[in-house]
Amino acid sequence: MSAVAMGVISLIFLWGFNDGVHNTMMRNLQEVIVGSIQIHAKGFFRKPSLQDTLEDVPSLLELLDRMHVQRVAPRLRAFALAAGRETSEGLVVLGVDPRLERTVTRLQEKLDRGRYLEEMDRASCILGQTTARNLGVDVGDEIVLLTEDRYHVLAAEKFRVIGIIASGEMGIDRGLAIIPIRFMQAWLDMGQQISGLVLQLPPERLEAVTAALRQHLDQRFEVLRWYDMYPMMKQWVELENGFYYIFLSIVLVIVAAGIANTVLMSMLDRIHEFGVMMALGCSRLRLAGMIVLESVLLGVAGMAAGCLAGLALVSWFGRHGIDLSAQMDTVSRFYVDPVVHTQIDTDHLLVTLGAVLLAAALAAIWPAVRVARLQPVEAMRHV
Amino acid sequence: MAIIHAHRLRKTYPSGSTHVVALDDVSFDVQQGDFVVIAGRSGSGKTTLLNMLGALDRPDSGTLKVAGQDLLSMGEAERANFRLWHIGFVFQAYNLIRVLTARENVAYVLQLQGKPSRERLKAADAWLAEVGLEGMGDRRPDQMSGGQQQRVAVARALAMSPSLVLADEPTANLDTHTGGELIRLMRRINEKNGTTFVIASHDPAVIDAAHTLIVMQDGRIEQSVCRD
Ligand SMILES: Nc1ncnc2c1ncn2[C@@H]1O[C@H](COP(=O)(O)OP(=O)(O)OP(=O)(O)O)[C@@H](O)[C@H]1O
Ligand SMILES: [Mg+2]
Numbered sequence: 001m002s003a004v005a006m007g008v009i010s011l012i013f014l015w016g017f018n019d020g021v022h023n024t025m026m027r028n029l030q031e032v033i034v035g036s037i038q039i040h041a042k043g044f045f046r047k048p049s050l051q052d053t054l055e056d057v058p059s060l061l062e063l064l065d066r067m068h069v070q071r072v073a074p075r076l077r078a079f080a081l082a083a084g085r086e087t088s089e090g091l092v093v094l095g096v097d098p099r100l101e102r103t104v105t106r107l108q109e110k111l112d113r114g115r116y117l118e119e120m121d122r123a124s125c126i127l128g129q130t131t132a133r134n135l136g137v138d139v140g141d142e143i144v145l146l147t148e149d150r151y152h153v154l155a156a157e158k159f160r161v162i163g164i165i166a167s168g169e170m171g172i173d174r175g176l177a178i179i180p181i182r183f184m185q186a187w188l189d190m191g192q193q194i195s196g197l198v199l200q201l202p203p204e205r206l207e208a209v210t211a212a213l214r215q216h217l218d219q220r221f222e223v224l225r226w227y228d229m230y231p232m233m234k235q236w237v238e239l240e241n242g243f244y245y246i247f248l249s250i251v252l253v254i255v256a257a258g259i260a261n262t263v264l265m266s267m268l269d270r271i272h273e274f275g276v277m278m279a280l281g282c283s284r285l286r287l288a289g290m291i292v293l294e295s296v297l298l299g300v301a302g303m304a305a306g307c308l309a310g311l312a313l314v315s316w317f318g319r320h321g322i323d324l325s326a327q328m329d330t331v332s333r334f335y336v337d338p339v340v341h342t343q344i345d346t347d348h349l350l351v352t353l354g355a356v357l358l359a360a361a362l363a364a365i366w367p368a369v370r371v372a373r374l375q376p377v378e379a380m381r382h383v
Numbered sequence: 384m385a386i387i388h389a390h391r392l393r394k395t396y397p398s399g400s401t402h403v404v405a406l407d408d409v410s411f412d413v414q415q416g417d418f419v420v421i422a423g424r425s426g427s428g429k430t431t432l433l434n435m436l437g438a439l440d441r442p443d444s445g446t447l448k449v450a451g452q453d454l455l456s457m458g459e460a461e462r463a464n465f466r467l468w469h470i471g472f473v474f475q476a477y478n479l480i481r482v483l484t485a486r487e488n489v490a491y492v493l494q495l496q497g498k499p500s501r502e503r504l505k506a507a508d509a510w511l512a513e514v515g516l517e518g519m520g521d522r523r524p525d526q527m528s529g530g531q532q533q534r535v536a537v538a539r540a541l542a543m544s545p546s547l548v549l550a551d552e553p554t555a556n557l558d559t560h561t562g563g564e565l566i567r568l569m570r571r572i573n574e575k576n577g578t579t580f581v582i583a584s585h586d587p588a589v590i591d592a593a594h595t596l597i598v599m600q601d602g603r604i605e606q607s608v609c610r611d
Contacts, residue, residue: 270481272477273477273480273481276472276474276477276478276479276480277480277491278463279437279439279466279472279474280466280467280472280491280492280495280539280543281463281464281465281466281467281468281470281492281495281496281543282463282467282495283460283463283464284459284460284463286495376439377434377439377440380474383477
């Protein structure tokens with residue numbers, strides 16, 4: 001039983017660690033810049049273009065409001081050439097609404113120096129630290145962004161660098177300039193037009209909201225979840241979970257062996273009794289069923305103890321975190337926080353517990369078969 | 384009416400290159416309500432015969448009917464079922480399930496018979512009282528003396544309402560006095576309820592209590608006496 005409990009504790013704790021890391025990774029990816037869902041004009045994500053703007057924005061916002069999606073921000077996107085003090089570099093210009101963007105992403109937390117965009121800002125921009133270094137600029141310096149406006153007319157504008165982001169993520173630190181969306185719309189003659197909306201949702205609502213949006217919106221729109229856009233991380237998480245399932249099966253084999261051993265020992269200890277029971281008229285099937293039941297109960301008891309202790313551990317480390325900052329610095333770019341807060345997904349917990357029960361039942365088969373094969377007279381000769 | 388009809392039962396056990404003849408052409412009848420003691424020296428075949436009667440073992444040849452049923456044509460499951468409804472066993476020792484209390488041990492066979500739980504416990508207490516163990520229902524086997532454990536086994540055998548109670552050396556592990564009490568208990572129940580008993584024993588006290596005495600030697604019935 002203690003073997004079962006230990007097995008369950010370790011499985012639950014490892015799942016807790018794993019799920020904690022994964023969920024943080026996925027949440028960070030969504031919260032830093034990508035969002036949970038993005039809505040664009042059809043085909044925009046694969047082939048972004050300033051001209052492919054989102055239609056019917058007011059009714060779209062109304063729809064989102066009806067669906068109680070509160071964290072929504074507009075974005076406008078263009079490609080530009082940035083000229084700094086020394087060199088020039090191509091980059092993506094992202095127009096954001098300073099106030100609404102704060103409700104959707106936490107880019108401001110990744111600021112290395114300077115400040116984040118504010119409502120009143122006009123020709124101000126935030127750069128990633130790699131781009132800033134390449135351009136040879138820092139907070140307070142000016143850069144020139146050169147691009148085409150809505151009518152393909154060349155447009156150039158001077159921007160003051162007000163903040164530098166150091167996120168650890170290449171796609172953000174390099175090749176990105178963030179400017180106020182209102183200024184960008186005026187500059188590029190876009191009127192009120194935007195490229196898309198970014199939504200932030202709790203994970204449990206993601207699929208339902210996506211499905212509802214796809215159902216409500218017609219062919220002109222595309223509704224993309226974060227992993228539709230950046231599938232790598234989800235695949236990575238699934239791959240790692242795959243490894244955990246292998247690990248789970250190994251632990252289960254050990255657990256099953258532990259249970260089988262216990263059940264077999266207690267069975268050998270009671271052969272005389274089984275003989276008496278058979279003499280009294282207990283059928284072989286009933287006796288075998290009893291052995292399996294005992295084993296499952298053993299599993300349940302160990303499981304309950306292990307589950308309690310395991311969940312307690314997960315919840316304790318979920319609150320206090322496990323500080324791994326000494327062990328890792330390079331991984332931070334993968335959106336892993338140095339302090340891991342353990343948590344366990346319900347489906348992982350249920351799969352683990354179900355598998356332990358199954359292992360307990362399977363472990364009893366051999367002892368049960370042996371009991372069913374006993375001859376009462378011979379069994380009673382055992383003392 | 385004969386509750387046991389045995390005809391030319393034969394049983395051999397392999398032993399090295401030859402074989403031991405445990406039962407050699409054994410034929411006899413037992414009447415309903417009889418109190419039969421099978422006596423005989425060690426190795427004379429008493430246990431072997433009792434196991435045949437209780438559908439625990441099969442003869443090599445012969446015919447055997449118990450409670451109107453042909454035991455030799457039954458399959459394993461049928462035999463288990465037959466034991467459940469017709470045979471009450473009392474063995475020499477270690478009759479009881481260690482983890483169960485006296486009451487639960489008696490109730491267990493009723494559970495096998497599918498009796499409802501309330502009825503089981505009530506019947507168990509009644510039978511424990513009948514064998515003189517009133518108030519001992521909560522004791523486990525290791526908290527009872529050998530004589531008390533044997534009484535629980537008798538209570539259990541009777542609780543099944545069997546056609547026949549088979550007891551193999553029930554007094555062998557008891558002192559003379561306790562053994563005598565146990566056999567008097569069985570005899571009293573036999574007279575009161577008309578339950579048929581077949582007891583294998585070489586204990587003089589048991590032999591004294593016999594209504595019918597069957598003496599075995601080398602797998603044969605040497606002598607059969609009925610005291611009327
Ligand atoms: N399973 C067995 N395998 C081999 N021989 C056996 C087996 N059971 C009994 N025998 C032999 O059959 C004969 C009769 O044995 P049985 O146990 O019936 O005698 P018994 O009268 O009950 O003796 P006891 O008074 O010692 O209990 C003996 O010679 C015994 O050695
Ligand atoms: Mg014997």
